[in-house]
Amino acid sequence: MMIRRLFVIILFVSAALPAASQFISEIIEYQPAPGQLINTSFGIPDAANSIIGITNGMVSLGGFGGYIVFRFSEPVVNQTDNPYGIEFTIFGNPMPAWAEPASVWVMPDENNNNLPDETWYELAGSDYFFSTSRTNVEQIYTNLSDSVRWENNFSESGYIRRNSFYKQPYFPDKQYFNTIDEVSYTLTGSQISGNIETSEGIVKCYPRLFGYADNRMRTSNLPNVPDNPYTPQTENCGGDAFDIAWAVDNDGNYVDLESITFIKVQNAISGYSENVGEISTEITGACLVTPNAQLQGETDALVLNFNSDTIYNDYIDLEIFAFENGRLNRNVEFEIESNLNGLTIDSESVLHASHSGKADITLKLIDNPNVSVSLSTYFKFSEQDTSEVFKNSAPVILPNPVTSDAQILNVKQAKIVIYDRYGKQIGNIQKYSDNQTINLSFLAKGLYFLEIVSASEKYCLKLVKL
Ligand SMILES: [Ca+2]
Ligand SMILES: [Ca+2]
Ligand SMILES: [Ca+2]
Ligand SMILES: [Ca+2]
Structure with a gap:
């Protein structure tokens, strides 16, 4: 009796378990930015190797621009019939209101030399088209005696300072990183807005809808059955699911890649908060998806870049973007629902109000009203408000x-x-x-x-x- 039961359990589990070849097989390069875990056991080359073959290793990428390049044993083919079109999931250690989003890049090995010496294509995530996002941000880090200074090509600067938890130097140390200059070095990448909220004494950095690593929480389910990245709720293994079809070139145009060999994960936020220090991405592993035609779900998505409590005008140009299978779709129309009468949205996504007042607004795709975004704001423009x-x-x-x-x-x-x-x-x-x-x-x-x-x-x- 005991033997038979054991046999049944093993059969059930092994039917869905990922094969060893579905995990990362090799780390090609690890170039962190300075950060609180760099030069600790989570921020040295051994840490980078800890994410090979499993999903519960741990490597820190440090601050903005820090990256890791890895591969699976075989090229990853873009499969439209994968669950939600997803090829692989990357796992990090985010919390519900503390994401440390990293951009993800892919490269085919077209010259078949087993080296990442060709073009990187960014997988354009939900925030890629926002006006607050940037590409080609060059950040120079300089090693000072008790902190690290940074400057970028947008005339911004700041410091990564040591906190009371991690007292070691944060600048990559020569003994671990012999390719990084001891005085200063530059990291270049795409950047999204930090949206760090420190109200009420709680520090928050909310997860983005899709397309960033160390962004969404995982579950204990098998890592080869992915989350649907287009829904905010967590399905299957959670973590951050990626579709090669999201790849864009340097000008932001989609490219159709049949397969890719190399994957780069790079911290996309230059952010700092008093309580938790700099935003620094951690990665714990990655897993390829197991094809499953039965697994389907919503593949339309809407995202909104909005954080105005008050609008001192009778209109606002909304940054709202619709996606279909993760690719931008500009040919959509919205319907609007609100408690404030007289609100309309025009074909240029400009929201018009005819009265002042508090507005709770839901915008839906006319062709697919299941997909919506909500916002709350206060329109404040009429005479009695201004006087x-x-x-x-x-x-x-x-x-x-x-x-x-x-x-x-x-x-x-x-x-x-x-x-x-x-x-x-x-x-x-x-x-x-x-x-x-x-x-x-x-x-x-x-x-x-x-x-x-x-x-x-x-x-x-x-x-x-x-
Ligand atoms: Ca795909
Ligand atoms: Ca993290
Ligand atoms: Ca190559
Ligand atoms: Ca989801």
């Missing part, structure tokens, strides 16, 4: 220069947006009212611009932080 914003004279910051607490006089109620001297938005106060005191001690020393926005007017004030 009370500013008092008789222009706004003034006191004191200026400031060391910590400040007040903005002559503002009854407005939104305040803080920009650094490069014009990059670094913070905002959604509702500033009536000489309220604000604490600006979080700003580094330097020059800033405060934009004070009401429904009818905008003021820009210079602020010096000491």
